[in-house]
Each structure stands twice: as C-alpha cells, then as structure tokens.
Amino acid sequence: MSPQSPAYWSDQQVRQFLHSLFEEAVASVQPSLVLAGMLPEKPKGRCVVVGAGKASAAMAAALENAWPDVPLEGVVVTRDGHAVPTRHITILEASHPVPDARSESAAQAILKAVSGLGPEDMVIALISGGGSSLLVSPVQGVTLEEKQSVNKALLRSGATISEMNAVRRHLSAIKGGKLAQAAYPARVETFVMSDVPGDDPGVIASGPTIFSSATAAEALHIIERYGIELPDSARVALFKEAETEKKRTQARQVNGAVHMIATPLQALKAVAEKAEKAGVASLILGDAIEGESAAAGVVLAGVARSVRQHGLPVAGPVVLLSGGETTVTIRKGEAAGRGGRNTEFLLAAAQALAGEAGIWALAGDSDGIDGTEDAAGAIITPDTLMRGQQAGLSASDFLKGHDSYSYFSATDDLVITGPTMVNVNDIRIIFIQ
Incomplete structure (x- = not known):
C-alpha cells in the first residue's frame, strides 16, 4: 500500500479531507446549480x-x-446575514430561530x-428550512409575543422538527397551505429545499403553500x-381549530x-462520490437520523x-455518512x-470513542449555523x-452543561463557514483509516 494511501494520511491531511467533503455537500445543492x-x-x-x-434569497437570485x-x-x-443581491425581487431579513416583528x-x-391574482398569473414560492420563524402571522387571538414564547418552548422541548412545525402550522394564518389559498386562483409552483427527515414538503417551513394532513x-x-x-390564547386557538376541522366539508382550492x-440525500451522494474519487470507500447510513x-x-x-476493529460493516479507509436532524x-x-446539535453529537462521540486511533469525524449544519452559534459544527x-x-x-462537564461549542472553541476544532445559502440539514462524516 502506498504511503500516500488514505490509510496513512496524517491528522492534517484527514482534517483537510473532511473539510473538502463538507464543502462538497454544500456546493452540490446550491440554488444556482439545481x-x-x-x-x-x-x-x-x-x-x-x-x-x-x-436559502430563499439565494433561490430568488438563481x-x-x-x-x-x-x-x-x-x-x-x-x-x-443571508440576503443576496437581487434586481427585481425584494429581499427582507428577520430573526431565526425565534421570530421577531420583522x-x-x-x-x-x-x-x-x-x-x-387571476388564473393567468403564477406564484413561485421558494421555500427552505428556517421559514417557520421567518414567516409569522399568528392566528386571531394570539399575539406575536405569545407566538415567540411558543417557539422558545418548542425549541427547548426535545420535539422533532416535524412535531414543532405541526404546532406552528395551526397557530399561523399563513402556514399549512394558507398562503396558497390566499393566492387562488393563480397557479402556485412551489420549489423546496429540504431540511427535514423524509423530505415532506408540508413540514419544511411549516408548508405555507401545502395543506398538511396533520391536524390541530x-x-x-x-x-x-x-x-x-x-399561553392560554394559543391553547384556545388550537382547540378552536380542532373543532373546525371536525366540521369542515368544503375542499380547499389550490392550483399548482x-x-x-x-435534499439531504442528494448532498450525501455528492460527498460519497468525492470520497471515492480520493480512494476512500463510503457508506451512507441514512439521511433521516433523528433522536x-x-x-x-x-x-x-x-x-x-x-469498522476500525473488525472491518464491519465495511473495512477502512472509509467514510460513514449520515444526515437528518438530531x-x-x-x-x-x-x-x-453554548452549543448546537452537531457539536453535542461530536462531544458525545469523542467520549464514546475514548481516544480510539484512526477515527476522525466532522459534523455540521449545511446552512453554516449549528443551533444559534456562528459555527457550522x-x-x-x-x-x-x-x-x-x-x-x-472536562468533556463530561461540558456535555452535561450542553456547552459543546465552548469545548471545541477552546480546542480550536470549530468549523466556521459563515452562511452557506443552502439548507439540507446536518451533514455527518466519520473517517476511519
């Protein structure tokens, strides 16, 4: 085996390789390309x-x-921080992950x-992850402040992104297909960049142009x-919507x-292809890992x-790839x-590996922001x-305090990309020699 083989790469070579694979994941789903x-x-x-x-501003420019x-x-x-120049389409910015007045x-x-609009007109809806907090129109009786408190409670609850969006849809006057209803009879063509396990367009940004089967x-x-x-107002609104659903008989009207x-899988496949060109095998474990x-x-x-000890389920050198949202x-x-799901994932993995030789990993959010921090991962x-x-x-203490960002900041291991203008959820890459 050649000394230049991935099996003999130095720490620096592996780090550069992992960075290049993450960059490939982001590049493969740029709106200008797809x-x-x-x-x-x-x-x-x-x-x-x-x-x-x-990713909506980059989609508009494309x-x-x-x-x-x-x-x-x-x-x-x-x-x-995610706006890009456009000629005709107005780009607005607002707060994420907790909505604000903007x-x-x-x-x-x-x-x-x-x-x-009329039947000869067309609405093009450009939807990507993060839209739920950026597009807020509370249902009657619920204030913006109350909607903000709901959002904060959801983010701390441990609910999945799909579950959080199910709640958000029913407290909104624009989500869950209500934007498409407002545009009728114009045709609505919706273009979606998926950041959710399963790629359900009704979940992404709480589906402003897509009526969901999830009920109040x-x-x-x-x-x-x-x-x-x-808040009492939000609970009352959900109960009212649940009662309305029982009585609804008229079909909703939407064209498009x-x-x-x-999608996350699209990005993972691009990473696998790049790895294999470098002489490293790949195994995609899944694009919808949650928990x-x-x-x-x-x-x-x-x-x-x-993999390292037994060559199972695949022998190294190899990258194990996964996506989804933990x-x-x-x-x-x-x-x-301070920390996000990717840095917490990595700190727990490092503890479990306990210094095992020949194993490196990079995990990052494809949008360049892990949680609310300035690092992708x-x-x-x-x-x-x-x-x-x-x-x-103490890795244990940092993990217990959900302070993984601070740990990796101190060890100079953060991955900082800035806004990438895409969002296909998390990209996790484990390299095993």
Whole structure:
C-alpha cells in the first residue's frame, strides 16, 4: 500500500479531507446549480415570487438569473446575514430561530403580494428550512409575543422538527397551505429545499403553500406529550381549530405543483462520490437520523469502532455518512451553555470513542449555523479528549452543561463557514483509516 494511501494520511491531511467533503455537500445543492432545470413553462400573466427560509434569497437570485426575460416581482424573507443581491425581487431579513416583528411584517408583505391574482398569473414560492420563524402571522387571538414564547418552548422541548412545525402550522394564518389559498386562483409552483427527515414538503417551513394532513388535534397531542407550556390564547386557538376541522366539508382550492430541488440525500451522494474519487470507500447510513444528539453520537461512535476493529460493516479507509436532524433537549433545571446539535453529537462521540486511533469525524449544519452559534459544527480527532484534558477541560462537564461549542472553541476544532445559502440539514462524516 502506498504511503500516500488514505490509510496513512496524517491528522492534517484527514482534517483537510473532511473539510473538502463538507464543502462538497454544500456546493452540490446550491440554488444556482439545481433550480434552473426544474422551472415550469413561463406564465402568460404576472409572475409573483414569494418565499421564506435560509436559502430563499439565494433561490430568488438563481431564479432571476434563469429567467432574465420574465418581469418578476415579489417578496422573499430570509435570516439575518443571508440576503443576496437581487434586481427585481425584494429581499427582507428577520430573526431565526425565534421570530421577531420583522417576521410578522414579512408575512403581511407576502400575503399582500399574492392578493388579487387571476388564473393567468403564477406564484413561485421558494421555500427552505428556517421559514417557520421567518414567516409569522399568528392566528386571531394570539399575539406575536405569545407566538415567540411558543417557539422558545418548542425549541427547548426535545420535539422533532416535524412535531414543532405541526404546532406552528395551526397557530399561523399563513402556514399549512394558507398562503396558497390566499393566492387562488393563480397557479402556485412551489420549489423546496429540504431540511427535514423524509423530505415532506408540508413540514419544511411549516408548508405555507401545502395543506398538511396533520391536524390541530395532533398538535395538541404533541403539546401534551412534551409537557409544553402554552399561553392560554394559543391553547384556545388550537382547540378552536380542532373543532373546525371536525366540521369542515368544503375542499380547499389550490392550483399548482411542488418541486423538490435539493435534499439531504442528494448532498450525501455528492460527498460519497468525492470520497471515492480520493480512494476512500463510503457508506451512507441514512439521511433521516433523528433522536437525541448525544445518544446518536454514542451509537455512531460504536459503528465506527466496529469498522476500525473488525472491518464491519465495511473495512477502512472509509467514510460513514449520515444526515437528518438530531435534538438537544434542555430539561427543567439543566444548565444551557453554548452549543448546537452537531457539536453535542461530536462531544458525545469523542467520549464514546475514548481516544480510539484512526477515527476522525466532522459534523455540521449545511446552512453554516449549528443551533444559534456562528459555527457550522466541529471536528473530532483521536486526541480530542487528550488535548481537552491538557487544557484543563472536562468533556463530561461540558456535555452535561450542553456547552459543546465552548469545548471545541477552546480546542480550536470549530468549523466556521459563515452562511452557506443552502439548507439540507446536518451533514455527518466519520473517517476511519
């Protein structure tokens, strides 16, 4: 075997390789690359563009470049720092993950943009993850402040993204297909970048143009299951919606179609292809892994050790790839330091690996922001724990305090990319020599 073989790569070579694979995942789903080939026939009437999400501004710019001869108009809202220049489509910014007054203003502007359209007109909806908090129009009786408190409670509850969005839909006057209803009879063509396990377009950004089968009664069950404290107004609104659902007989009217332009699996396949070109085998474990971040770290560390020690389920050198969205649950009485699901996953994995030779991992959110921090994620190496101990750090204490960001900041292992303008959820890459 050649000394240049991945089996003999140095720590620095492995780190560079992992960074290159993460960059490939992000590059493979850029809107400028994936949107143009999926656009429909150009409309006869007006073309109004609306959207919400961390990638929505980049999607709007890609649309303008793909259709330079179409008089586009409309409004898109994205997260602070994620705006890009556009010529015709207005780009707004708002707060994420907790909505603010700008989120409510953006929802009003978007509803106004699609009002009064006719059957010859087209609405292009550009939807990506993060749209739930960026596009906020509380149902009657619920204030923005109350909606903010619901969002904070959901984020701390341990509920999955699908469950959180099920609750959000039924407390919104724009989500769950209500934006599409407002645009009727215009045709609504929805272009979605998936950031959820299963790629259900009705879940992404709480599906503003897609009516969901999830009911208000199910949203109430989620509230009860996780013991989420709701303002009285929100609970009353959910009960009213549940009663309305029982009596609803008239079908909702919507024209149009949904197009999935980028998914987590798409990004993972691009990573696998790049790894194999470098002489490293790949195994995609799944694109929809959920559960507690720390528990997932322990499980995947166990798989990595099996590869290293026994060559099962595959022999090294190899990368184990996975996507999806794990969860960090902050229980009552627990400290909440700085950290996101990817850094918590990695710190738990490092503990489980206990310095096992020949295993490295990078985990990061494809949008460049792990939780609410400025890092996409981090890297662990065979000497992660040793370097931490030398710096006087206790990995166990940082993990218990949900302060994984601070641990990796101290060891200089954070992965910082800045906003990537895409969002296909988390990318986890484990390299085993």
